[in-house]
Amino acid sequence: MNTSRTLPAKTENARSKLLDAAIALVRQQGFSATTVDQLCGMAGVTKGAFFHHFASKDALGAAAAEHWTATSSALFMEADYNRHEDPLDRYLGYLDFRDEIATGEVADFTCYAGTSLQECYGSSDAIRGAAYQSIAGHSARLAEDLDQAIAHYGAPEGVTGLSLGLHTQAVLQGAFILAKGQGSAAPVHDAIAHLRRYVLMLFNCENRMKEEGSLQ
Amino acid sequence: MNTSRTLPAKTENARSKLLDAAIALVRQQGFSATTVDQLCGMAGVTKGAFFHHFASKDALGAAAAEHWTATSSALFMEADYNRHEDPLDRYLGYLDFRDEIATGEVADFTCYAGTSLQECYGSSDAIRGAAYQSIAGHSARLAEDLDQAIAHYGAPEGVTGLSLGLHTQAVLQGAFILAKGQGSAAPVHDAIAHLRRYVLMLFNCENRMKEEGSLQ
DNA sequence: TACAACATACCGACTGGTTGGTATGTTGTA
DNA sequence: TACAACATACCAACCAGTCGGTATGTTGTA
DSSP states (O other), X not given: OHHHHHHHHHHHHHHHHXXXXXXXXXXXXXXXXXXXXXXXXXXXXXXXXXXXXXXXHHHHHHHHHHHHHHHXXXXXXXSGGGGOSSHHHHHHHHHHHHHHHOOSOHHHHSOHHHHHHHHHTTTOHHHHHHHHHHHHHHHHHHHHHHHHXXXXXXXXXXXXXXXXXXXXXXXXXXXXXXXXXXXSSHHHHHHHHXXXXXXXXXXXXXXXOTXXXXXX | OHHHHHHHHHHHHHHHHHHHHHHHHHHHHOSTTSOXXXXXXXXXXXXXXXXXXXXXXXXXHHHHHHHHHHHHHHHHHHSGGGGOSSHHHHHHHHXXXXXXXXXXXXXXXXXXXXXXXXXXXXXXHHHHXXXXXXXXXXXXXXXXXXXXXXXXXXXXXXXXXXXXXXXXHHHHHHHHHHHHHHTSSHHHHHHHHHHHHHHHIIIIITTTOTTGGGOO
């Protein structure tokens, strides 16, 4: 039992260390600017280990996108805001949570998927696909809450949960770009404030302000 | 007169050809993935010409951001929507114009500044600075109209012209990322629709719906 | 239980093509 | 003649990927 756990733990070590290193380095420098040697150095493994686990640098980039999906979706799933009964409260709680975690170094709160998607569009289909899958999946989970909110509170024509979920991601991704330009988290806080105001007006002001008390 | 125009025209030829090539290639492949030889090939010049005009590849990347600012600001300044008397109409006309030009190949309507800013954050200060300057300047011009609109129609506390201008850019930049993932312009149209609805509600619904007829 | 056959994880020196950059012409013009 | 605007030839560093080899399990079988 002990040993049967030891081997898989060790075999996953080099691999997951490389994935973690990829996420950290790519968020800081971009994918192309990150070398295999750098990745191995940060992960504390050798090139042999790298190419044992990944067929190519591109394959690592794509696998890191899936790793990113797994770790970040775990982070959001465990967060407190999911406990709200009201679906709109859950969505607004998500925005608050996003606002909270946007602190410190820019590279530490920006999105691996967005960064590599923008850079690797046109040079690697594998990475582009995996990165978009990450963002689309995240949007889809938001869409569940938003669809419930729309069913409950109503919304203008053409506004769907998925459309709002994707828009949420667009706003965040764009804010990350501005944050990189400015070197601070301020643009993220501003963008979230605007988005929050939009959604509040969408469900609150335009439609008949049902249950206003529960909406902040 | 003819000759005095010929020399600068020719001297600017290699340089501006390289700048155009940089914008085209970087939008498609990203900065790091684009080689100096590729740039020279597309521009139809040799490496000697390249390093005669630019001290380094990074310098070309930064100069291309300024070139991008110049060409794109000319495009928007000449557009018809600027003729509207109402500042809000000018802003909404800008959104419509953005919506119109988002067609065809994804790389043809995405933003050089946003792409290189995201990628070169952390690897080149010169490019990051020039790229952010491009986006910030564009936001500032939008902010002029938005400030006038706010003065005229009023707005909730904390909403300034610059804040809305930057948010507009954030939404567009984020939409470009989604467009790259999806390989189509649809996310851009969706994002603009949401942003348009937000601004309309901001000036229209929340505040006393002055001059409603002129607002679409 | 013992042992052969095989599999998995990892090491690190090496390579061959690529890349940013340089050094040295050449040409046209003032 | 002087100088700007190129072209040509070349280089040293770098980098993704390879390859032979080792160490540590795992499995099948007698």
